[in-house]
Structure formats: C-alpha cells, structure tokens
Amino acid sequence: MAQLIDGKKISKDIKDELKEQVAQYKEQGVEIALAVIQVGQDPASTVYVGNKKKACEYIGIKSVAYELPEETTEAELLEIIDKLNKDDSIYGILVQLPVPKHISEDRIIQAIDPKKDVDGFHPQSVGALSIGQPGFVSCTPAGVIQLLKRSGISIEGKECVVIGRSNIVGKPMSLLLLRENGTVTICHSRTKDIKEVTKRADILVVAIGKPKMIDASYVKEGAVVIDVGIHRDENNKLCGDVDFDSVEPIASAITPVPGGVGPMTIAMLMNNCVEAVEIRNA
Ligand code: GUN
Numbered sequence: 633m634a635q636l637i638d639g640k641k642i643s644k645d646i647k648d649e650l651k652e653q654v655a656q657y658k659e660q661g662v663e664i665a666l667a668v669i670q671v672g673q674d675p676a677s678t679v680y681v682g683n684k685k686k687a688c689e690y691i692g693i694k695s696v697a698y699e700l701p702e703e704t705t706e707a708e709l710l711e712i713i714d715k716l717n718k719d720d721s722i723y724g725i726l727v728q729l730p731v732p733k734h735i736s737e738d739r740i741i742q743a744i745d746p747k748k749d750v751d752g753f754h755p756q757s758v759g760a761l762s763i764g765q766p767g768f769v770s771c772t773p774a775g776v777i778q779l780l781k782r783s784g785i786s787i788e789g790k791e792c793v794v795i796g797r798s799n800i801v802g803k804p805m806s807l808l809l810l811r812e813n814g815t816v817t818i819c820h821s822r823t824k825d826i827k828e829v830t831k832r833a834d835i836l837v838v839a840i841g842k843p844k845m846i847d848a849s850y851v852k853e854g855a856v857v858i859d860v861g862i863h864r865d866e867n868n869k870l871c872g873d874v875d876f877d878s879v880e881p882i883a884s885a886i887t888p889v890p891g892g893v894g895p896m897t898i899a900m901l902m903n904n905c906v907e908a909v910e911i912r913n914a
Contacts, residue, residue, distance in 0.1 A: 635783065635885040637858070642782045643775075643895035647691055650902050654692040657909060665694040666724040666750065666905050667716045671709060671735065672702035677728045684726070687898045693905050696722065706735045710743050717745040723908040724750035726901070747911055750904040753800070761807050766914065768904050773805035775896025776837060776858050777812065785856055785885060787812035791832050795819045795846070795873075796839035801860055805837055826850065838873040847878040857886045860893050 654664060666688055670681050681697070688695035698712060709727070716722050725748045727740050741749075746756040752768035760767030780787060792814035796802035802818060809816045814835065819826050830836055830850040838846050839860035851857060861873030872889030880886055887893055 634857075634880050634883040637779050637783050637885055637887045637892060639775075639779060639887060639892040639895045642779055643899035645782070646778065646896075646899040647687065647902060650899075650906050651691045653906050657906075658692065662909055663694060663721070664692075664723045664905055664909060665696055665721055666726065667696045667698065667722050668726050668728065669698040669700065669709070669712065670728045671700045671704050671731050674730070677730075681728050683898055684901060687902050688905075691902050693902065702732055704732075704735075706739065709735060709740060713740070713743045717743075717748065722748065723912065724748050724905045726751055748908060750901060750908060752804070752904065758799070758804070761804060761811075764811065766911070768907070768911070769808065769900075770800055770804040771897045771900035771904065772801050772860060772893065773808050774900040774903070775893060776805060776860070777808050778900065779858065779887065779893065779896060780835070780856070783885060785835070787814045787835065790814050790834040792816045792835045792837070793819060793830050793833035794837045794839065795826065795830065796841070796860070798839065801839040805839065809835070809837075840873050842873055843871055844875040845873055847875040848882050851879050851882055853882050854884045855882075857883045858893065859887050859889050862889055862894060 657664060668681055668684055670677055685695045716725050725744050729737060731737055731740060741753045744754055746754045749757050749768050752770040757767045761769055787809060792809040794802050794805050797818055797820045806816050806818050817829055819829050827850050831852050833852060833855055835856045836851060837858045841861060843863040843865060857874055857879055859872035859874040863871055865871045870890050
C-alpha cells in the first residue's frame with residue numbers, strides 16, 4: 633500500500649503558517665493586497681478565481697477583484713495592469729488565464745511588474761529560476777516540491793522524470809527538481825519510448841493532460857508518483873492523468889485526485905503573495 637500524499641492537509645498547514653506571518657506583517661503596518669483580474673466569464677476560471685479570493689480571506693490578504701467583460705481590449709487591460717504596477721498598496725497581480733483570443737497572453741504577462749508577478753509567469757521570474765536567483769516560482773510546481781518535502785521524500789540524487797513540458801508546469805517543475813539536486817528527465821509528446829524513460833523514475837511527475845493515461849506499466853515498483861492532472865471521467869468523477877487504481881499498489885507514495893496537487897496551487901499562490909513583501913524590499 634502506497635503512502636497517500638495528503639495535499640489537503642499539507643496545503644492547510646501552509647495556509648495556517650502564512651496566516652500567522654500575515655498577522656505579523658499587519659502588526660508592522662503592512663497590509664498585503666492581491667489584485668485578481670478575470671476577463672470574460674469562463675466558468676472554470678470563475679471557480680478558480682473564487683477559490684483564490686476565499687484563500688485570501690482565510691489568510692488575511694486583501695483581494696481586489698477586477699471582473700472585466702469579454703470585450704475588454706488589450707489596451708484597456710494593459711492600462712489596468714500599469715495602474716496596479718504603480719499602486720504601492722498592491723503586492724501581487726494575477727491575470728486569470730486563459731484570456732480571450734483577441735488579447736495576447738504574452739504581452740499581458742510581460743506587462744506585470746516582476747516584483748508583483750505572484751504567478752511566476754513573467755520571463756524575468758522564469759529566467760531567475762533557471763539560473764538560481766531569487767524570484768517568484770510558478771505555483772503548481774512549487775506546490776509539488778512542498779508535497780514531497782513535507783511528506784519526508786528526499787529529491788537529492790533521485791531519478792526524477794517529468795511528463796509534460798508546459799511553461800506553467802513541466803518546465804518549471806524540471807528546474808525545481810534540478811535545484812533540489814534531482815537527476816531530471818523530461819518526456820513529452822515526441823518522446824520515442826515514454827515507458828522506457830518513466831520506468832527509471834524514482835519520482836514521477838505527470839502533467840500531460842490525458843485522463844488516466846499512466847497505468848502501472850509506466851511505473852517502477854516503489855516509485856513516488858505525483859499526478860498534476862484533473863479531469864472528469866466517463867462517470868463524471870474527478871480523476872487525474874494517472875490511473876490511480878492501477879498505480880497505487882506498486883507505488884511507494886502517490887497523490888490522490890482530488891486532494892493531492894490541486895489544493896497546493898492556491899497555497900503556493902498565497903505563499904508568493906507573502907513573499908512579495910520581501911521581494912519588494914530586497
Ligand atoms: N489558469 C489556470 N491556472 C492558472 C494559474 O495558475 N494562474 C493563472 N493566472 N491562470 C491560470
């Protein structure tokens with residue numbers, strides 16, 4: 633039986649630690665505010681944005697919501713970002729993705745002041761991560777590292793395999809595992825023999841976006857398996873990229889879906905909002 637990596641508990645622990653830090657900052661007269669911008673009414677984005685606001689409330693961070701209509705122009709959005717960049721009361725700026733097609737995601741991300749880039753998506757943040765300098769780290773991969781560390785799983789010297797090479801998860805995940813002294817391999821859609829690679833992994837992080845694709849035939853006995861995916865299966869039940877029932881018996885530790893990586897993303901966003909105070913003063 634694999635150890636179940638409890639993202640719900642670990643994310644709650646992190647949020648409780650942050651709540652204390654936020655209270656201390658308040659005593660020093662620092663009030664952290666996060667600006668959350670949503671353009672349009674994508675239902676999934678509305679749920680994510682709602683959860684971010686709730687987490688802010690729990691921790692004691694002020695959330696300032698911008699709910700903009702679908703027709704908002706890129707220029708209008710850039711103007712709001714510029715205003716927020718200049719506003720000292722705002723510590724973090726988050727534009728919920730995806731943005732409508734007529735707006736360039738790249739230009740929006742690049743317009744955010746890197747000192748307020750709590751998503752860790754700005755090229756400066758990504759560059760800093762790749763050369764080991766301080767900066768914001770993308771929340772989901774940062775959450776995976778916390779799941780491993782707080783479950784007593786060491787990364788140093790381990791064969792780490794990441795499936796997926798997205799800018800938000802796969803690439804920063806690989807850099808973070810490398811920073812923790814793992815030996816890192818990235819698999820993706822053009823990898824010739826994925827199984828041959830994943831079977832070597834001591835730590836396997838799966839972020840491919842295909843429901844239940846990874847079954848036991850991809851996994852080495854005793855591996856740690858982290859599932860970043862979230863989908864609904866044919867019975868409308870939540871599932872990940874990993875076929876949990878197949879992999880769980882042979883893994884040494886595994887994240888469930890839901891309750892694994894999911895809750896960590898918001899906990900790490902909150903962590904980045906608190907870190908924004910230090911980053912501003914650095
Ligand atoms: N859309 C899906 N995930 C994310 C995220 O982590 N940050 C932002 N800004 N948008 C998202």
